[in-house]
Amino acid sequence: MKIEKQLIKKDNPDYQIIGDAIKSVESVVGIDAKHTHILIINKLLELDKKLDKISKQLNKKMAKKKKQK
Numbered sequence: 001m002k003i004e005k006q007l008i009k010k011d012n013p014d015y016q017i018i019g020d021a022i023k024s025v026e027s028v029v030g031i032d033a034k035h036t037h038i039l040i041i042n043k044l045l046e047l048d049k050k051l052d053k054i055s056k057q058l059n060k061k062m063a064k065k066k067k068q069k
Contacts, residue, residue, distance in 0.1 A: 022035055022036045022039065
């Protein structure tokens with residue numbers, strides 16, 4: 001099984017939007033680390049909520065199947 005990385009390409013319009021959102025002229029490395037980390041953590045929290053919802057739905061379906069047997 002081959003797993004491909006899903007990296008954003010530079011020609012993707014979102015690449016520039018994300019770059020603009022995290023850039024900082026005051027930073028030595030050119031990005032606002034705090035803002036970048038907040039964006040990442042926020043996205044992880046969103047994913048956690050989605051996974052929790054999916055898990056609950058799956059558990060309900062599995063419980064239904066057990067009852068049917």
